[in-house]
Amino acid sequence: DGGITQSPKYLFRKEGQNVTLSCEQNLNHDAMYWYRQDPGQGLRLIYYSQIVNDFQKGDIAEGYSVSREKKESFPLTVTSAQKNPTAFYLCASSRLNYGYTFGSGTRLTVV
Amino acid sequence: GIQVEQSPPDLILQEGANSTLRCNFSDSVNNLQWFHQNPWGQLINLFYIPSGTKQNGRLSATTVATERYSLLYISSSQTTDSGVYFCAVEGNTPLVFGKGTRLSVIA
Numbered sequence: 001d002g003g004i005t006q007s008p009k010y011l012f013r014k015e016g017q018n019v020t021l022s023c024e025q026n027l028n029h030d031a032m033y034w035y036r037q038d039p040g041q042g043l044r045l046i047y048y049s050q051i052v053n054d055f056q057k058g059d060i061a062e063g064y065s066v067s068r069e070k071k072e073s074f075p076l077t078v079t080s081a082q083k084n085p086t087a088f089y090l091c092a093s094s095r096l097n098y099g100y101t102f103g104s105g106t107r108l109t110v111v
Numbered sequence: 112g113i114q115v116e117q118s119p120p121d122l123i124l125q126e127g128a129n130s131t132l133r134c135n136f137s138d139s140v141n142n143l144q145w146f147h148q149n150p151w152g153q154l155i156n157l158f159y160i161p162s163g164t165k166q167n168g169r170l171s172a173t174t175v176a177t178e179r180y181s182l183l184y185i186s187s188s189q190t191t192d193s194g195v196y197f198c199a200v201e202g203n204t205p206l207v208f209g210k211g212t213r214l215s216v217i218a
Contacts, residue, residue: 033205037152042197042208058205088152092206099144099159100199100206105152 002027004103006091011108013078013085021076021106023091032074033100036060037088046089049074078108086110113138113202117209124188124216132183132212134198142201143174145183148211149194157183157196188216 004025013019025032031050035043045058049068063082068074078085086109094100114137124130136143145157158165158172160181165172169188174181185192195211 031205035208042210043199045205045207048205090152090154094206099142099156101156102146102154107152 004091004093004101006089006103006106008106009104011106012111013108014111016080018077018079019108021078021089021091021108023074023076023103024072025074025091025093025101025103026072027093027095027101028071029093029095029101030071031094032068033092033094034058034064034066034074034076035090035092037090037105043090046076112204113140113200113207115198115200115207115209117196117198117212119212120210121213122215124214126188126190126216126218128188128216129184129186130188130214132185132196132198132214134181134183134200134209136179136181136198136200138179138202140176140200140202142206143181144199144206145172145181146197146199147192147194148197154197185214188214190216190218192216 007022033048034046047066049055065077089106091103092100116135118133146154160172160174162176169186171184197211199206199208
């Protein structure tokens, strides 16, 4: 079955540490996205990529970085510059006229 | 950017009741989706509906693009329908989400 795989499901980060969240898709979608969700809130866009080796900042990109070296993969790094990283992170991919498909998410907690 | 407003923010229903959730958006869009977020956080795509009407079992949705709103109908609600329902739209930028409607269906 085609889909989006996010790992890990739960991640704990120490203060000052960088962590990387994985997102892999086998849907052959060109575009991929990272969203952040805080408790009781909607989703906000962090970064997106419409083609390999290219990506754009979303509404809340500060403290995050991404890469898009392969069509299937769009990892997100949460850097030490992100002051409040505790949140639920969702990855998505899309195809024209078919909408977005989301992964099952990664819950990041700062300890 | 595009603004998305959902109403009501919270809704409590008795099992078997019907409900209508509304989504208003501020600009023309080429994509509108309704999602259900389950208790584990998974976003389940209910409808891809930039215009027109679609039905899937007890759920149906209508988008009137010229008037910039969409409606999600839930009939004969079940406890498993509980969760948060999000409307999201895409215009010139990627999908923008509303704040959601939290639905609680009680037996």
